[in-house]
Amino acid sequence: MSGLVSRAAFASLALAGALGLASTASAQNYGGPRYGCACLNNETGTKINFRYQFGSQPMKSATMGANARQWICYDYGNGPRTSPPLNFQLDVDMTKGSAWTTYALTRIQSTAKSCAAIGKVGQYGVRYRANTNLSLIHI
Secondary structure, three states: OOOHHHHHHHHHHHHHHHHHHHHHHHHHHHOOOOEEEEEEEEOOOOOOEEEEOOOOOOOEEEOOOOEEEEEEEEEOOOOOOOOOOEEEEOEEEEOOOOOOOEEEEOOOEEEEOHHOOOOOOEEEEEOOOOOOOOEEEEO
């Protein structure tokens, strides 16, 4: 009977050790890419306006110069590698008015807040819409 107890105790220790390794491995999954990012590439040759927010955070307004690039990144911090939804709006009216249009931008994981670090899937070109006499832009 003592052989059974020691086998059971050994099995319990082995299971506890395996669970300990599993939780250490899970904790290590928080390493790697720290940001969820998208990159805008202004191909219009003129200044553009946009705004964005992650989840319920306040909307941030931004302006981007002609032919510039701008990253939009969510910092995961030390938590899981997920981020709240990104609400992105572009002022598509290039005349004196404004017309805010919402776009769904896919974010990808990145190791840096930099357009150079963001893969092709997360790159977005802002261009003039065809046949609009340079009055409307789009992504």
